[in-house]
Amino acid sequence: MAVQREWATPVAAGAFLLSAVTGVLIFFHIDSGLNKFVHEWLSWVLLGAVALHLVANFGGIKRHLVARRGQVLIGAFALILALSFFSPGGQKSEPPFAPPIRALSAAPLTTLAQVARLGPEQLRERLTTAGLQPTSDQQSLADLTGPDMRRQVQVMSSLFAVAK
Structure with a gap:
């Protein structure tokens, strides 16, 4: 044809x-x-x-x-x-959202709850719904997810989601 x-x-x-x-x-x-x-x-x-x-x-x-x-x-x-x-100067560039995600992921869960405007219990419920098992409010999201930034963003999306 x-x-x-x-x-x-x-x-x-x-x-x-x-x-x-x-x-x-x-x-x-x-x-x-x-x-x-x-x-x-x-x-x-x-x-x-x-x-x-x-x-x-x-x-x-x-x-x-x-x-x-x-x-x-x-x-x-x-x-x-x-x-x-190729990156200029051989630097590995990262997306602009990476540093804030890393900072929020390293913060204690109590701090993350405040930023998400949730009570600590609400935060724990949402983390459990996301398949994570928090055992202490002093843990960080990175402690629960490991270094996988994609997973951290997914979990944060569920934490910051506004109920409809």
Whole structure:
């Protein structure tokens, strides 16, 4: 089955429009509703549509790959992609939320209860519901979960959840 330009190009253009608009909204922190979900998941449509567009326009693509300008431009973007996997100065960067999560996880449960605006008993109930077994108010969340930050965030989400 030959890929038809009549639909491959409009699908690629539409998927690009969707990805570009939602990406700009996310970049400027003005996204709402399902913008982030749509951006992340429907970007797969963009990848597929661009692949089909490349197949449908393979002759033109070959001309660009043979021309010096095309090689330089594609090479430049490939280099930028490769460099994006490295941190400046060899530092391992962490997400900006990591230090506060680490600090809250290291605090005694009594402090965590105050921050979450819960009584100590409410905090213990929520921790038990989350599958943890606190034995002392002086324990920390890190004592209960270990060093797994993802687990700490999950538990904190349940602690800070507002009852509906």
